[in-house]
Amino acid sequence: MDILFWISGGYILLLTHIWSHELGHYTVGRFLVKIPQENIRIRLFQYPAHVVLRDQHKNWIKPNDEEGEFIRTYFTYDPDGKRSFLFVMGGFILQTIIFLCIAFFIYSFFDNPGLANFIVGGSFVFNIVYIFGDMMMFLWKKTPMGDTSSAFQFAPIKSVLFVISLILSYIVLYVYIGFY
Secondary structure (H helix, E strand, C coil), X not given: CHHHXXXXXXXXXXXXXXXXXXXXXXXXXXXXXXXXXXXXXXXXXXXXXXXXXXXCCCCEECCCCCCCHHHHHHHHHCCCCCCHHHHHXXXXXXXXXXXXXXXXXXXXXXXXXXXXXXXXXHHHHHHXXXXXXXXXXXXXXCCCCCHHHHHHHHCXXXXXHHHXXXXXXXXXXXXXXXXX
16 A cells, blocks of 8 residues: 555656646746736646747747747847746746755654655656756757756856756755655
């Protein structure tokens, strides 16, 4: 019975991870970039999950469109690109805050290091797979495929520092909770 709990917990963790990631892009887009609500949506049940923007012709544009319409539409709201790095990495930022806070809360108030480490470890693994999978596809296809490779195109040093900080935040909490 325990195995069913951990497997179903893993699926819930993954779905929550994807949702919070896309919510991070949406939140930065809505409240920092100031994209009107009617021009930004989360497409959670399309593969891969993503945030779409509505262009001037009222068409919904995916982030990896080959004509670059998504980027052009984005820059109508952020013409000098001051918030573009935050928009691209907003998914990682929000999901990390959510998962690390939940794990810390479970460890601190419910004294359950096993569940807390499951959350930290699962989220860490999802991030590693996403980041390195994205970078491998980028090296293979020579075009950005996801958030990390997109950010790396215009802010390589900031992207590397961000990914290192992201990974370290998980490691620090995992070590703090202790090896269970």
